[in-house]
Amino acid sequence: MRAVRVHAYHEDPTIDDIPEPTIQGPLDVIIKVGGAGVCRTDLHIINGDxxxxxxxxxxxxxxxxxxxxxxxxxxxxxxxA
Structure with missing residues (x-):
């Protein structure tokens, strides 16, 4: 699957191919994402805040x-379900 990942603070994130998630525990839920947005938290992470x-x-x-x-x-x- 493709994911937007931060590799280093203060640098642009990249779109990477990563493994599909798997169920790890009895309360896990895996969602097939249809749409995604960016919020201020993401920007704080990118900036290293x-x-x-x-x-x-x-x-x-x-x-x-x-x-x-x-x-x-x-x-x-x-x-x-």
């Missing part, structure tokens, strides 16, 4: 303003 407080491991996949469809659920998920 929260590097000390949050310490995201680089490379870091940005983007959490997403919409899509449930693709797969863990065995303990009961509220989405």
């Amino acid at each position: 929260w590097a000390e407080a949050m310490a995201p491991e680089l490379p870091y996949v940005i983007g959490h303003e997403n919409a899509g469809w449930v693709h797969e659920i863990g065995e303990g998920v009961t509220n989405v």
Whole structure:
């Protein structure tokens, strides 16, 4: 799959091919993203503003303003299908 990742602070993120996510635990949900946006949090991560407080491991996949469809659920998920 393709993902936008930050490899270094204060540099433009890149679009990389990364492995498809897999269910790791019983409460995991995998979404097939239909649309994604950028929010101020993403810009803070790119700028390294929260590097000390949050310490995201680089490379870091940005983007959490997403919409899509449930693709797969863990065995303990009961509220989405």
